[in-house]
Amino acid sequence: MSTVLGRRVAAALIVAIVAIGSAHAQVAVIVNANNPIGDVTLDELERLYSGRQTAFANGLQVALGEYKPARRLFYGKVLQMTETAVSRHWISVVFSERNATPPRGFQSPDDARRFVVANLGAICFIDLVSVSDDVKVVTIDGRDPRDPKYALR
């Protein structure tokens, strides 16, 4: 009896770990609910998060945010850079007088969402499972995060 129970507990743990792992592996890009932007291209994300572009296509000034636990996946996909390379890149951007502000980092998804809710021009990436109704998830190149071909899988 105890063996069967033990196997079930182990199986449940494995499922939970896989679920958590896959949840972390899927990232959503969110903006303020009042921002008319509904879609961004991967190229646009690259330009925004490299500091080269500082406004949305509609002219709204961008405030960048990042959910730190998702940095590796996001920057690997969007900038093709490691986390260390991204940090070094932003050091260069700041000291090169480029008129762009580095992303504000958040350790908690709640703080990341609050940042987006409070700033009309904010954009941030967080775990898909942490998305709530007070922010808007934007599609990337027309693809929803649940699309198998979504860029940030």
Added chain:
Amino acid sequence: MNRFCASLFLLTLLLGGAVTHAAGQGDRMSLYGFFDFEVGSNDQVGGPAWTFDQHHLNVVSIYRLDDRWRVFAEVEWEHGPDFKTSGTSGAIILERAVVEYKHSDALQLKIGKFLTPFGLYNLRHDASPAFFSTSLPDAVYGAHANTLRAQQRLFAKVATGLQVLGSVLGRSWALDYYLYISNGRGSQPASADNNSNKGIGGRLAVSVLHSAVQLGASYYADRNGTAAQTRQQTVAMDATVHYADFLMEAEMFVPRLERVDLAGRPDGSFRIGRGYYVQVSHPLLERWTPFGRYGLYDPDTGAPGDAERSVVVGLNFAATGAVFFKTEVQLRSFQDPALASYRVWLGSVAVAF
């Protein structure tokens, strides 16, 4: 004097902190900075043995008035300034102070004292956390003898004047441009021009997204008020290739310096030099980045046997995204057999904050 320096430093930090924490202004004021500390030795005859150098402590303050206007200022404390003891050491420099107006990413204006946008490195000239090596590629960025045999950089590191710049963005490419006019070099370059010629310059760089290839060209010209008003022009080309973590940077430049006659006056003829370097790097295990660089500088292409070469091999370790440890060995040699080659070892820690 040292009280003045300390007060200035504290004032900058406190003022920045006070403004940062002022109600409703937390997002308007940003403070950044970097610190580096170096240790080095060389086996050149008469060279220093085991030297420590508290090289930079730089504080950058950025105040955003709104989405379009901002003030950018950088104060540098270099080589542990101490003006109290007999003589002086170190330097306190207002490295940059500009007001910027951003009409859009494609059109911006700067007024004030700025680092000249020349080559791959001058805009981040002293910001050592931003580059792998302890020393910049000196073939292009180092001081070299001019036609008066005085050491100088072959373009102005800083300029005071006006600058128009911007990034024109295509779907998968970007064009960065910079154009500026300044007082040029002289005895008081930040407050007065001492000749009728303005320092002018510009830079164009084209990048291709994803492939991370960038090609650039830079130009600087002035009548150098610190070199007997000789006319000096420098053209540079650069290329960056970033592919699958592999990074290659290469620059080539051609300085054209007016000669002087026996009385030390500009004589209308020019000495043309050339310099270049190629640097490659590739991270290992993300945080360790070995790099290698080969550079050459020939002060006068019309005179044989006067070039100098440097080979640099080093390692950069990112302890965090803001703390970097570096070490490198430089091998320096000369075409002139009368000059002995020598080695330099440098180590440093660079911290961005």
